[in-house]
Amino acid sequence: MFGPLTVKPSESKGDKTGSWRTLARPRYLHKDCIACRMCLLICPEGCVSGKEKNAFSVDYTFCKGCGLCADICPKKDIVMEPEEQKGEGK
Amino acid sequence: MKQFAEGSHAVAEIIKACQPGVISAYPITPQTHIVEDLAQMVSNGELKSQFVNVESEHSAASVVLGGSATGVRVYTATSSQGLFYMQEVVFNIAGMRLPVVMTCANRAISAPINIWNDQQDSISLRDAGWVQIYAEDNQEAVDFHLIAYRLGEDKRVMLPVMVCMDGFILTHGMETVDLPEQDKVNKFLPKYNPLYKLDTAEPISMGLLADPDYYMEARFAIQETMKDSLGYLSEISQEFNAVFGRDYKDLLVEEYQTKDADKVIVAMGSVCGTIKEVVDEQRSKGKKVGLLRIITYRPFPYARIYEALKDVPRVAVLDKAVSLGAYAPIAVEMKAAFYGKKKGPKIISSFVGGLGGRDITLESIHEVLRRLTAKEVNSDFIDLKPELLKEEYGK
Numbered sequence: 001m002f003g004p005l006t007v008k009p010s011e012s013k014g015d016k017t018g019s020w021r022t023l024a025r026p027r028y029l030h031k032d033c034i035a036c037r038m039c040l041l042i043c044p045e046g047c048v049s050g051k052e053k054n055a056f057s058v059d060y061t062f063c064k065g066c067g068l069c070a071d072i073c074p075k076k077d078i079v080m081e082p083e084e085q086k087g088e089g090k
Numbered sequence: 091m092k093q094f095a096e097g098s099h100a101v102a103e104i105i106k107a108c109q110p111g112v113i114s115a116y117p118i119t120p121q122t123h124i125v126e127d128l129a130q131m132v133s134n135g136e137l138k139s140q141f142v143n144v145e146s147e148h149s150a151a152s153v154v155l156g157g158s159a160t161g162v163r164v165y166t167a168t169s170s171q172g173l174f175y176m177q178e179v180v181f182n183i184a185g186m187r188l189p190v191v192m193t194c195a196n197r198a199i200s201a202p203i204n205i206w207n208d209q210q211d212s213i214s215l216r217d218a219g220w221v222q223i224y225a226e227d228n229q230e231a232v233d234f235h236l237i238a239y240r241l242g243e244d245k246r247v248m249l250p251v252m253v254c255m256d257g258f259i260l261t262h263g264m265e266t267v268d269l270p271e272q273d274k275v276n277k278f279l280p281k282y283n284p285l286y287k288l289d290t291a292e293p294i295s296m297g298l299l300a301d302p303d304y305y306m307e308a309r310f311a312i313q314e315t316m317k318d319s320l321g322y323l324s325e326i327s328q329e330f331n332a333v334f335g336r337d338y339k340d341l342l343v344e345e346y347q348t349k350d351a352d353k354v355i356v357a358m359g360s361v362c363g364t365i366k367e368v369v370d371e372q373r374s375k376g377k378k379v380g381l382l383r384i385i386t387y388r389p390f391p392y393a394r395i396y397e398a399l400k401d402v403p404r405v406a407v408l409d410k411a412v413s414l415g416a417y418a419p420i421a422v423e424m425k426a427a428f429y430g431k432k433k434g435p436k437i438i439s440s441f442v443g444g445l446g447g448r449d450i451t452l453e454s455i456h457e458v459l460r461r462l463t464a465k466e467v468n469s470d471f472i473d474l475k476p477e478l479l480k481e482e483y484g485k
Contacts, residue, residue: 001318002248003311004304005187006286006294015301 013062017045021065024080030054032075039069039078092268097228097260098123100267101167101193104232106137107275108191108239110165112157114142114150118172119205120257121195125167147172151179158188159296161287163239166190169257170197170211177215183250184219184312186297189242189282190250191235192220196359196410197257198446206447207257209359210411213387213419219312221251221319222388223341224359228265231255233336236270236279240326243282247319249312254387256360258447270334278333316389323386342391344383345398347373351380353462354399354435356424357408358384361450365408368455379459384420392427400433406462409469410444418442418469437464443472 033054040048040056047063050056058069070078095103101124105113113132115125131137142153147168154164168176173194183190194212198204212222221241225231231253238251255261270278286294300308324340331338339345344362347369348354355365362383372379382398382405384391399405409418417425421440428434441458444450450473457472 001311001314002187003307003309004300005308006296007298008295009293012298015303 016061017064018059018061021060021063021083023083024065024067025060025063025083026058026065026067026070026078027081028056028058029077029079032077034075036074038072038074042068042072044068091271092266094264094266095228095269096123097231097255097263097265098195099127100228100232100265100269101235101255101261102127102131103269104235104275105165106131107270107272108163108165108236108279109137110139110191111162112140112142112154112164113166114144114153114157114164115166115168116144116147116150116172118147118169120197120207120261121167121169121172121193123261124193124195128165147175148179151176151183154190154192155179155183155186155188158183158190159186159288161282161284161289163243163282164190165192167193167195169195170199170205173211173215174199177218180215180218180220180250182297185308187248187312188250189239189248191238191242192250192252193231193235194252194254195257195261196254204446205257207259208410208445208447209254209256210445212252212254213411215252216388216419219249219316220388221249221316221386223251223253223386224384225253225255225260226344226360226362226383226385228255228260228263229267231260232267232269233330233334233338234341236275237323237326237330237341239282240279240330241319241322244322244326245285247315247322248285249315249319254359259360268334274333278330320386320389320391320394340394342386342394343398344381344385346381346383348380348382348398348402350378351402352378353404353406353459354380354382354402355406355408355455355458356382356384356399356420357410358387358420359410361408361410361444364450364452365455368452368459371452372459387420390423392423395424395427396431396434399428399435400431402435404437404462405435405439406458407438407440408450408458408472409440409442410450412442412445412469421468437462437466439463439467439470441467441470441472448473 035053047059132141157164242251327338327341407421
């Protein structure tokens with residue numbers, strides 16, 4: 001008998017880590033964004049996407065609410081909000 | 091082909107015949123001769139294998155894990171502290187369902203440091219998910235390695251197998267062994283054809299994070315496969331007998347004069363040779379004594395043992411290991427095998443002996459039989475020297 005054993009590339013997308021989020025979720029203000037991409041690069045789930053200024057977004061299906069994007073944003077253009085307050089993006 | 095050989099050399103010969111693609115090991119007494127011989131064979135060109143020299147047992151285990159993950163047959167061997175140093179990788183190998191074969195040359199555990207034989211090392215890793223088979227003599231040590239590869243690589247199993255042989259007593263003991271011929275080995279053990287492997291053309295990952303949604307099933311699957319392996323071992327032993335002309339019943343236990351016995355000793359490994367001698371002597375005097383030798387310790391053959399001993403009134407379990415602060419390891423299993431059952435021994439007494447290489451002599455076995463009375467004892471040490479024990483330090 002075999003249980004979960006091997007994983008093919010991109011199969012880990014089946015793990016909806018967004019369910020881990022309990023306290024806060026990031027909200028992108030889209031005011032002062034300079035498109036430095038730091039939020040995208042630091043995201044441990046790789047769930048931030050975007051190219052242009054003020055056009056980055058988070059996939060909440062995978063966002064664990066760790067807050068790294070908000071912390072690293074040089075323009076403080078991302079804020080962590082309590083989970084109850086549904087911000088933009090969902 | 092019959093050969094008078096040291097146990098370690100005989101094991102190296104059979105591993106050569108199994109043709110592992112990767113061998114990695116770190117020398118530790120009393121395992122050293124096995125891997126020394128294999129290194130020599132590779133160096134002489136007799137064995138086409140990658141022998142990876144490493145800086146530790148942790149690395150040796152990691153190398154064979156990686157080798158096996160790429161889909162080749164692998165081999166390693168260790169003892170005692172080396173096995174403990176491998177421990178986290180040992181669990182990983184089983185969790186990743188890689189059919190690694192390892193020889194454990196059984197040796198005592200530090201501290202105090204001791205290079206001599208008991209079975210504390212492999213027994214301490216009983217929960218790792220490895221099948222553990224214990225040899226009584228060098229012929230079995232040879233045969234069990236072939237069976238280990240065959241079982242582990244079976245597509246229904248895909249689990250690592252540890253062949254345990256008592257350090258020095260077997261590894262350094264000279265015996266005549268019948269070394270299986272290469273053509274017969276090839277017939278019994280086909281080329282390893284992995285179910286899954288690391289391959290850049292078809293990338294997969296192994297051993298990745300399994301969160302609470304996935305982890306339990308991975309463990310459950312090993313538990314079930316372990317239980318099924320008891321049956322596979324019986325099946326494979328019959329095929330082995332047919333190819334090599336041996337007489338293994340099922341490779342789970344050996345019943346020696348147990349049928350009408352009123353006293354049976356349960357033990358594992360080379361000490362069973364000594365016990366058989368005592369059994370023969372007692373039987374010649376008309377005393378109904380027997381031996382139940384455990385061959386496969388993991389998975390533990392509870393049902394088989396129940397059938398073998400259900401009508402025996404008194405059983406003495408002789409462990410060459412302790413679970414400090416609890417019942418001895420084999421004794422626990424024996425009691426569990428009969429708990430809540432209608433039939434079974436009235437007395438299951440547990441004895442501990444032979445730790446750190448103290449000889450278990452014919453007299454030691456007689457002592458076990460003398461202490462197997464109507465009063466059950468637990469973890470009763472035999473051959474203790476009371477003069478070395480003080481209630482207060484330094485007095």
